[in-house]
Amino acid sequence: MVHRALTIPELIHLIVNNVPLGDDGWPSSDWRSPDLPTLQALALTCRAFHEPALDVLWSLQEGLSHLVECLPTDLWTILDDRHGTLTLNEPTRPTTHQDWERLEFYARRVRSLRYGPRKSPLNPYLRMSRVLSGKLFRWLLSSSPSHHLLPRLRFLEWYGSDIPFDYVDSAHMLFGPQLYMLDIGSCLQMLVHLHRRSPDIQDLHIHPDGNGGPDSDHQPIPRDILTSLTPLRSLTLESFSPFDIDVLAGLSTLPHLTEVKIVIATITRQDKRSLLETDYPAAQSLEFRALKSITLVLSFMTELSTILSVCRFPRLRRLNLTSFWGSEPHAFDEMLQVIHDCCSHGVLETIQIHTVPGQLTHLEEGIQVITATSLSRLCAFRRMRKIWLLTEMYIALDDYLLEEMAMAWPCLESLRFQSMAEDSWLIQNAATLEGLVPLARYCPSLKSLTIDVDPSDTFISPHAEPGGGHCNRVLRSIDFKQPFATDIYNVAEIGAFLYAIFPNLQAINEYDSTMTSDCWRLVENTVHVLRKVSQWPRNAGES
Structure with a gap:
């Protein structure tokens, strides 16, 4: 006789739906079917399991x-x-x-x-x-x-x-x-x-x-096909064909569209033609009333700016931009200004910008640098949680800019400023470890940090605690790309400074095996030792 518990449909479906996924070779669980022998056994166990097990058994074909x-x-x-x-x-x-x-x-x-x-x-x-x-x-x-x-x-x-x-x-x-x-x-x-x-x-x-x-x-994708899909909430469009900006006008009419990803790729670097098929009147603005996330992957930074410049995103929270063939400072500065103008300063939470390395690092006029003036435009966004900038250009930071950013982004959780230019460490960086103090003070939710600073002049005063006693207890990992002279005194000073403002720091350059990482590994060991020492009185009292 069947146990009374098996007469409860909700319980039967809970058991069947929790059959482990089978090892069918697919990396994503969305397309992995449950373990077939288990489901077959359930389907043959009793009538209570028969129909629900068959439903799951045949659900993915x-x-x-x-x-x-x-x-x-x-x-x-x-x-x-x-x-x-x-x-x-x-x-x-x-x-x-x-x-x-x-x-x-x-x-x-x-x-x-x-x-x-x-x-x-x-x-x-x-x-x-x-x-x-x-x-x-x-x-x-x-x-x-x-x-x-x-x-x-x-x-x-x-x-x-x-x-x-x-x-x-x-x-x-x-x-x-x-x-x-x-x-x-x-x-x-x-x-x-x-x-x-x-x-x-x-x-x-x-x-x-x-x-x-x-x-x-x-x-090209006909505009009418997309505009006919009124309930659409998420669209991913990948193509090798030129992108007609007029398609954006159609997408802006979809009342429920919350997520868009557009990838328009060229095959070779020599194909320098624009992938934007038509120009759009600069005076006309397209408002995406429901859009919360947009990802654009195009060949050139100027194309990204062209698309964003004709749009308004009052509810956008996540902005992800990639330029296949690098950029240069003027185009980058123009794009940051466009972002400043087209997105709501009180809503946007994530900005990720990636320019593919090794393309335009050095031009005739010399080293390409993203200036602090350009980056300061991002400080207008007050609800920022994640800022990632990966570029083949050099990123010019200083302590004043870091303080301005820290005070502008109290909700910040992840900050990544990473230059992938060759020999970027040869450029003298104006930002120091002192510039990290405002991040520790004003960004209590900061969990991860990638940044270039110059630690060479770090000094620990015997009369004042680094950071004035302000610290961030959430951050566990930091990536530094700037090497330094590894004398014992310098390593100790840097380690003590970082421990004071990030007392729960666990890893520095965790996934980096270069010589740069070697010198910072000594600092990481110093931080671990200081943490052990700080626990001595508490451990002694407990024993």
Whole structure:
């Protein structure tokens, strides 16, 4: 007799939904199926577990071959080829409702369908699904008695150069009324049907995969396709084609759009053409009323500025910008000014700017430096929690700027100013360890710090504690890129200073194995020793 606890549906679903994920080779848990033998055992345990276990067992499918194999065997056959392709038997007899009963019994349980690379990225010998011939694929979708083959499909991933091209003309029939997320390659003809067949789509990823037909990866996304998706909340757009800024005007009309990622990539450094297809009137401004996060990855810093300059983001919290081919100080300064003008000073919390190193570090006019004047524009944003700047240029910091930033950002949690220029340590840095004191004093939530300072003149007074007694007890890790002369006295002074303002500091240059890290490792050891010494009286009292 079944225990009364197993008559509670919530408890049954809790048990089934907590079956561990199987080791199927996929790195992301979103596409890893639960352990199949465990689910099979649950489904056969008793009636209480049967339906819930089957729901989870069939919830994620890698292709449609398992469903095809639920049809009568006289309708399909397996070809003797290297893929073991499933194909339609010829001639095809008319089907009855009974032929489809078993398939429909399982098809209604499918929530996620993945059509992508047929091999696992971590296990190339793991077969994900049999290939369906194009004829069988089209027949399956067009002959099903149900209007939608997978009526409860929520997530569809469709990309990969090994998907047969003759799937494309009928693949849109997989779109159903419950579809929530679509991750698709360059099959733009499929997207034309999306707003009609899946009116509640909220998450859309479009990226090149070389399988949408000739030159499909270089076709611009039609504006009308995107503007028709009114419920859309998240959009990722990756392409090799020029980006028409007019698409932004369409995106700005979507009332629920909260997250956007646009990646427009060039292939070679020699291709210096702008990836912005058209100019946009400077006087016209596009307001994204709901947008909270935007990521832009373009070739040049000037393109980033051009896009941002025609936009207004009253609710933007996260801004992530990447320039493939470096930058120069004037373009960087212009971009910071554009950020200052287009984002709300009381809402923006995260700024990440990355310019790819090794491209434009040295020009004819000499060393390229981001000045303190440029960086001071960021102090207008009063709710800043995360500032990351990774660039091939040199970053000119001084103690006055660090104090201004610390006082402007009381909620700061992560600060990373990192120059990736060759021999950047040869440039004399005006910022010193004294400049870190305001960060310890005014930024109590600061957890991580990457910065270049000159520690050579650090001095510990016997009459006053470094930092005036102010300290940050949250920060655990610091990365310094500036080396220094490692005499014993200097190491002790630097270690004592850092311990005074960051008493819980655990690691310095933790993942850096260069000579720069070696000298700072001595400082880290000094900090650890000082922490042990500070605990002596307390430990003695306890014993």
